[in-house]
Amino acid sequence: MERTGPGDCRGATGRPRCPGKEAAILAAALTLLSEQGFVRMTLDGVARAAGVSKATIHLRFRTKTELAAAALRTLRPCSVPPETGDxxxxxxxxxxxxxxxxxxxxxxxxxxxxxxxxxxxxxxxxxxxxxxxxxxxxxxxxxxxxxxxxxxxxxxxxxxxxxxxxxxxxxxxxxxxxxxxxxxxxxxxxxxxxxxxx
Amino acid sequence: MERTGPGDCRGATGRPRCPGKEAAILAAALTLLSEQGFVRMTLDGVARAAGVSKATIHLRFRTKTELAAAALRTLRPCSVPPETGDxxxxxxxxxxxxxxxxxxxxxxxxxxxxxxxxxxxxxxxxxxxxxxxxxxxxxxxxxxxxxxxxxxxxxxxxxxxxxxxxxxxxxxxxxxxxxxxxxxxxxxxxxxxxxxxx
Amino acid sequence: MERTGPGDCRGATGRPRCPGKEAAILAAALTLLSEQGFVRMTLDGVARAAGVSKATIHLRFRTKTELAAAALRTLRPCSVPPETGDxxxxxxxxxxxxxxxxxxxxxxxxxxxxxxxxxxxxxxxxxxxxxxxxxxxxxxxxxxxxxxxxxxxxxxxxxxxxxxxxxxxxxxxxxxxxxxxxxxxxxxxxxxxxxxxx
Amino acid sequence: MERTGPGDCRGATGRPRCPGKEAAILAAALTLLSEQGFVRMTLDGVARAAGVSKATIHLRFRTKTELAAAALRTLRPCSVPPETGDxxxxxxxxxxxxxxxxxxxxxxxxxxxxxxxxxxxxxxxxxxxxxxxxxxxxxxxxxxxxxxxxxxxxxxxxxxxxxxxxxxxxxxxxxxxxxxxxxxxxxxxxxxxxxxxx
DNA sequence: AATGAATGAGATTTCATTCAT
DNA sequence: GATGAATGAAATCTCATTCAT
Structure with a gap:
């Protein structure tokens, strides 16, 4: 049976990611992490705060730990107050x-x-x-x-x-x-x- | 209800509390608090480590928070290394x-x-x-x-x-x-x- | 500090198990296993059918697999029809x-x-x-x-x-x-x- | 809606279906059905094994049940060992x-x-x-x-x-x-x- | 007093299905 | 047609707390 392998029909990109969603999730996670700590932060809470479903979070971050880690990675290095020479x-x-x-x-x-x-x-x-x-x-x-x-x-x-x-x-x-x-x-x-x- | 301090088993009528238990519970709680943090510390874990039942813990400490608080109160002030004059x-x-x-x-x-x-x-x-x-x-x-x-x-x-x-x-x-x-x-x-x- | 070890205050038996409960759980599990298969059988369903809470099931059977195994162990060997000599x-x-x-x-x-x-x-x-x-x-x-x-x-x-x-x-x-x-x-x-x- | 059989890509208007995909999906489904059973077989798993997306599966098979049914229909009648006369x-x-x-x-x-x-x-x-x-x-x-x-x-x-x-x-x-x-x-x-x- | 039993409320994770390009 | 994104509805398991001896 002649079957063309998968791949020749590819190329489409699929539904694009709702743009702000990833950032909203990470921001919500960082906020809740800072307000409640890791164990008290719940995925339900993050989902609610970010305005997405829990499953959407899991789509990007396999586990709660991964989510928290990614949130921590968004911490920006400290602002550098201008140096005066003094x-x-x-x-x-x-x-x-x-x-x-x-x-x-x-x-x-x-x-x-x-x-x-x-x-x-x-x-x-x-x-x-x-x-x-x-x-x-x-x-x-x-x-x-x-x-x-x-x-x-x-x-x-x-x-x-x-x-x-x-x-x-x-x-x-x-x-x-x-x-x-x-x-x-x-x-x-x-x-x-x-x-x-x- | 006024809680009696550890060791004070003669406060009221009725069967006196088994004296060693209070200390065992508090020691177990402090250890687990230090090893796992407050949220991860479970009453089951404290009960097991202290060799008592969960209900026995609740008999003395109405909530998990009270238990942790009591455990923190058992922290002894730091040892004072002998002073040498230097x-x-x-x-x-x-x-x-x-x-x-x-x-x-x-x-x-x-x-x-x-x-x-x-x-x-x-x-x-x-x-x-x-x-x-x-x-x-x-x-x-x-x-x-x-x-x-x-x-x-x-x-x-x-x-x-x-x-x-x-x-x-x-x-x-x-x-x-x-x-x-x-x-x-x-x-x-x-x-x-x-x-x-x- | 003199503490009496745990154990000298023991001996009580605790609240006795609600008698029929274990059997009800196993019977419900075996029934649902036979009606729906292992994966479709849910702990919620077993709990409902047995008239207990999910946590009560977990008290006796750590996992769903253990529950199913216990249910299978209740299978009684086949009845032996009376032998006639023929x-x-x-x-x-x-x-x-x-x-x-x-x-x-x-x-x-x-x-x-x-x-x-x-x-x-x-x-x-x-x-x-x-x-x-x-x-x-x-x-x-x-x-x-x-x-x-x-x-x-x-x-x-x-x-x-x-x-x-x-x-x-x-x-x-x-x-x-x-x-x-x-x-x-x-x-x-x-x-x-x-x-x-x- | 009448579903077209595999291979029949010329049924209607619009872009024809990528021909090999149907077979790949069915083969993957049959394999997973045989390895894991119906409930444990996931559409994600079939999609991965077939090298297509989940949505592509749903395009051809409205439900998981329909997919499994179609997979079973691909079972070939048993091979007939040559008959020897004995x-x-x-x-x-x-x-x-x-x-x-x-x-x-x-x-x-x-x-x-x-x-x-x-x-x-x-x-x-x-x-x-x-x-x-x-x-x-x-x-x-x-x-x-x-x-x-x-x-x-x-x-x-x-x-x-x-x-x-x-x-x-x-x-x-x-x-x-x-x-x-x-x-x-x-x-x-x-x-x-x-x-x-x- | 002490215990083991019992439970309600949740937490993480999975999955079939639908949606928007 | 094909894809990846998105989601609602579970399912298993955990835990602080209360109950019945």
Whole structure:
């Protein structure tokens, strides 16, 4: 029996994807992830928030974990406040942006859920690290390098440790229930760098 | 209904509660909370680990949330490494104990789950704060006060900010996937205080 | 801290199982298995038919497969029609009971689903074999042995093959859409044994 | 709407159907039906195996049931082993081919699923009967007629019952987990016909 | 008090089918 | 005609909580 193989009838593209849908799903997922954490986020909730059906989500993301991972990958590297040349001010601006971003986006819930899932779903922490923690850290680290180059810091200073102290202060203050708004960035830069000057 | 604390089995009439059970339940709950987070911790799991039935848990703790809260209340204030008089060394010892405790007890999962639940079950973060975060912070803060009294720090230094930087460095390093074992405490103390000296 | 281990407070039996419930579940499962096959049988359906909640089923049977397996284990070995001494008549009675049982209980659907699941859930066929096929076959085989002992069959006859032919005729007739009621057993015995006589 | 048979692509106006696809779909469907049964066979699976899209299947077969029915209609009547004149040998050859075909094609799963669906989708069993069971039975029956004509069987023998016994032995042996390969056909013919000789 | 039984409310995932190019 | 997208309707299984001894 002469049968033409499949393929010669192909070429059509099929129904095109409803354009905004993918973005809506990922945005909804990231929002709910940040508001409720990974386990409490439900596919039903994401579907409702995105205005699609659950099956449409599954069409793009095989599992809930994959969906959360994709949502984390949409995290944009931190905004880079314009650099003024005054490194100390730039550092404070960077920290202020960090604090503001975390506050505006329920970032600490997101951080918390990635930490809480470390044993069960380690991808989440890895992706958070790659897409949010590392970029921010790199920005801070770059400013510290510049500060040292300008002679504002001792040559032998451990800049990685300083970066950890600067950024970590936010986590510590949030956990302690201490204010992290007005003046927080300045106080933190002062405490960590104030006297690192030679 | 006033709940009686653990061990107090003579409060009212009727058969007294089996005394060891309360402690076993709380220990199991704290362990599972630290290993799996609040939402993944199941009452079945706690019951199995504690060697009791689920109903026995509900007899003492009306809801899962109450159980988790009670478990957090059993957190003992941080051990206080003996103070040597060398304040810098004492600070490093405190930080090393902090890091070690968090590592040994899956502490970052516990921290994470309390953060993740902040919107849904804020008691958890409050209790963690009261029973773990604050005591540790107070210990660090006391040492910083002493350092200032000894003239090791500038009189006008913002010691709260310094405490946040010292403790927060751990969170930042954990999130960044950086090592926090050998030498971490020393490096951190150096970075934050090294130059605070007048 | 002195804690008494779990165990010294034990001994109670807990709420007793609602007595008929287990049997109701298994009966419902066997019925639905026979009416709809394994895949179409739903736990919701079993729960409804048994008058229990789905979770109650899961309390006793961890998975749907385990439930179906347990249901198959409740299959009682075939009734043994009283033996008259007239071996030929006894054989016909056995076959008639076989046909009647299969007809009354949707037995062929059950056989079919076990066959259909052979690749996916081989336990089903194994259990059907053990609890229904083999007992019936053994009964037939015993009668054939007796017939040979009485000199009704040639000594060298392959009685296993004869048993397969006798019982298999039912399957073949059912598949062919041929009547298997009145007189079927007699006709079948005649066809297979009629001429085995020496 | 009258469905056009496979290969008939010139029936109406509009773009003709890609000819090979119909056959590919039916072949895939028959394979999966035989491997997994009707309920477990998914249209996604058929589409993947056939190299077409699900919608293409629905274009030709309105429902899953129609697809399965069409697949069953492609079953070719059993091969007819060449007849040698030795009717007994021809019968054994026919049975051996029967057993071999069922073994090679997961035929018993197919038989099982048609039985299992009898209440829900009776078409399947009807079509299996028409396209597989009856042709095979007719071939056997023809040989039995010939045997009687040659005087090898008693004139009054019930040849339908004999055909059922011969073919049914396979089902019985498969269900009992007994071997049906080497020598099975010979043993079966001997058991059923051995002594039918006058 | 302690237990095992029982349950209602959900969560993830699958699938046949329909839709829009 | 062919395709990939989209969806509503389940199905299995889990879990916090309550019940009956």
């Amino acid at each position: 490194v100390r001010a730039d550092l404070a601006a960077q920290l202020a942006d960090f604090a503001d971003t975390l506050a505006r986006t329920s970032g600490m819930v997101l951080v918390g859920t990635c930490l809480a899932e470390e044993a069960h779903t380690p991808e989440l922490l890895e992706l958070l690290r790659e897409h949010a923690v590392e970029p921010r850290r790199a920005a801070v680290r770059r400013l510290l390098d510049r500060a040292r180059a300008q002679g504002l810091l001792r040559p032998e200073a451990d800049l990685d440790a300083s970066a950890s102290a600067l950024l970590g202060a936010f986590y510590a203050d949030h956990l302690a229930g201490r204010a992290t708004d007005e003046g927080w960035a300045d106080r933190t830069v002062s405490a960590v760098l104030g006297a690192l000057s030679p | 304040v810098r060394a004492d600070l490093a010892a405190q930080l090393a104990d902090f890091a070690d405790t968090l590592a040994r007890t899956s502490g970052m999962v516990l921290v994470g789950t309390c953060l993740a639940e902040e919107a849904h079950t804020p008691e958890l973060l409050e209790l963690l704060r009261e029973h773990a975060v604050e005591p540790r912070r107070a210990a660090v803060r006391r040492l910083l006060d002493r350092a200032r009294a000894q003239g090791l720090l500038r009189p006008e230094a913002d010691l709260d900010a310094s405490a946040s930087a010292l403790l927060g460095a751990f969170y930042a390093d954990h999130l960044a996937g950086r090592a926090t074992d050998e030498g971490w405490a020393d490096r951190t103390v150096s970075a934050v205080l090294g130059a605070l000296s007048p | 071996v030929r008549a006894d054989l016909a009675a056995q076959l008639a009971d076989f046909a009647d049982t299969l007809a009354r209980t949707s037995g062929m659907v059950l056989v079919g689903t076990c066959l259909a699941e052979e690749a996916h859930t081989p336990e089903l066929l194994e259990l059907l074999r053990e609890h229904a096929v083999e007992p019936r076959r053994a009964a037939v085989r015993r009668l054939l042995d007796r017939a040979r002992a009485q000199g009704l069959l040639r000594p060298e006859a392959d009685l296993d093959a004869s048993a397969s032919a006798l019982l298999g005729a039912f399957y073949a007739d059912h598949l062919a859409g041929r009547a298997t009621d009145e007189g079927w057993a007699d006709r079948t015995v005649s066809a297979v044994l009629g001429a085995l006589s020496p | 009717v007994r040998a021809d019968l054994a050859a026919q049975l051996a081919d029967f057993a071999d075909t069922l073994a090679r094609t997961s035929g018993m799963v197919l038989v099982g699923t048609c039985l299992a669906e009898e209440a829900h989708t009776p078409e399947l069993l009807e079509l299996l009967r028409e396209h597989a069971v009856e042709p095979r039975r007719a071939a056997v029956r023809r040989l039995l007629d010939r045997a009687r004509a040659q005087g090898l069987l008693r004139p009054e023998a019930d040849l339908d019952a004999s055909a059922s016994a011969l073919l049914g032995a396979f089902y019985a042996d498969h269900l009992a987990g007994r071997a049906t390969d080497e020598g099975w056909a010979d043993r079966t013919v001997s058991a059923v016909l051995g002594a039918l000789s006058p």
